[in-house]
Amino acid sequence: MPLSEALAKELKMYKSYVDNHFKEVPEAVFVNTQGERLTKNGVQLFIKRLKKDLGIHSTFSPHAMRNVFIKRLLMNKANLREIQLLARHSKIEVTSILVIFNMS
Numbered sequence: 001m002p003l004s005e006a007l008a009k010e011l012k013m014y015k016s017y018v019d020n021h022f023k024e025v026p027e028a029v030f031v032n033t034q035g036e037r038l039t040k041n042g043v044q045l046f047i048k049r050l051k052k053d054l055g056i057h058s059t060f061s062p063h064a065m066r067n068v069f070i071k072r073l074l075m076n077k078a079n080l081r082e083i084q085l086l087a088r089h090s091k092i093e094v095t096s097i098l099v100i101f102n103m104s
């Protein structure tokens with residue numbers, strides 16, 4: 001998976017933050033202030049707060065971000081099997097439907 005310089009920089013900053021704020025490095029990347037894996041509700045609250053802070057009034061959700069990710073994969077010529085694996089679809093048919101939907 002390609003990693004941009006900007007994302008590499010952000011991940012390094014995040015690692016530094018984690019190293020300075022937690023006794024042990026959490027297993028998960030996205031954690032709460034106690035170092036525990038974010039729950040589905042925690043992610044939803046984070047997105048809600050982010051939308052408010054950034055003044056976003058349109059539809060914006062983790063699912064929408066996932067669809068953008070899949071669309072970007074398509075734009076960059078990823079093959080269907082790669083997209084299926086990255087999207088964690090159990091059936092290639094689900095991926096195919098998304099590909100057709102995103103191409104229209």
